[in-house]
Amino acid sequence: MVAIGLTDVRRRLAVAAGRAGRDPADVTLVAVSKTVGPAAIIEAYEAGQRDFGENRSADLAAKAAVLPDDINWHFVGSLQSRKAKEVAPYASVVHSVDRESLLRAWSRTDGKARLLLQLNLAHEAQKHGADAEEAAEIIRAADSLGLTISGLMLMPPLVENPEDNRHWFRRLHEIRHQLQPDWPALCELSMGMTDDFEVAVEEGATLIRVGRAIFAP
Numbered sequence: 001m002v003a004i005g006l007t008d009v010r011r012r013l014a015v016a017a018g019r020a021g022r023d024p025a026d027v028t029l030v031a032v033s034k035t036v037g038p039a040a041i042i043e044a045y046e047a048g049q050r051d052f053g054e055n056r057s058a059d060l061a062a063k064a065a066v067l068p069d070d071i072n073w074h075f076v077g078s079l080q081s082r083k084a085k086e087v088a089p090y091a092s093v094v095h096s097v098d099r100e101s102l103l104r105a106w107s108r109t110d111g112k113a114r115l116l117l118q119l120n121l122a123h124e125a126q127k128h129g130a131d132a133e134e135a136a137e138i139i140r141a142a143d144s145l146g147l148t149i150s151g152l153m154l155m156p157p158l159v160e161n162p163e164d165n166r167h168w169f170r171r172l173h174e175i176r177h178q179l180q181p182d183w184p185a186l187c188e189l190s191m192g193m194t195d196d197f198e199v200a201v202e203e204g205a206t207l208i209r210v211g212r213a214i215f216a217p
Contacts, residue, residue, distance in 0.1 A: 002043040016198035032211030057086040081105035151188025162196035169203035
């Protein structure tokens with residue numbers, strides 16, 4: 001079942017990229033494995049998947065300890081400053097940096113992950129993420145700590161129609177475009193999940209975070 005779901009998501013990604021005149025290879029599919037165990041991850045791995053996402057530091061450490069070393073682990077959940085040292089040894093990408101205090105905590109680890117700045121464009125109280133107006137300040141803070149912010153991440157509102165999130169994805173793309181002249185390393189756009197990843201790909205996503213469509217199709 002996992003291989004079937006993975007194949008279908010890859011097909012849909014390619015079709016969406018084609019509609020936008022993009023190369024599907026420019027979009028990294030992160031299989032969000034937070035709800036499944038090592039056996040399901042191995043099934044996806046054997047189907048060629050190498051990027052997986054976890055949202056809890058303990059789960060990330062436990063799975064990384066028993067799964068192949070060439071997996072690229074993405075930390076996609078909200079990261080507490082006190083947990084930074086637990087995530088640092090395993091994560092290739094951290095999608096959820098949203099404040100200077102977390103950057104300071106990360107700077108005290110030996111983590112080599114690419115760091116993405118999470119924005120909360122819809123100002124949803126139940127979600128983490130910085131305001132768009134804070135983005136430049138947080139990136140400057142990263143610079144002062146010797147860290148690099150490699151892109152932006154977004155979790156838009158839950159909607160029934162994926163098209164309702166298109167303007168949020170487009171807005172994130174615009175913000176990156178505005179910031180890039182000062183920070184050329186700001187290349188990544190992590191946006192799009194099971195219900196709306198095709199729209200996100202059409203709007204420039206370079207990383208999509210898909211769980212349910214792969215592991216519970």
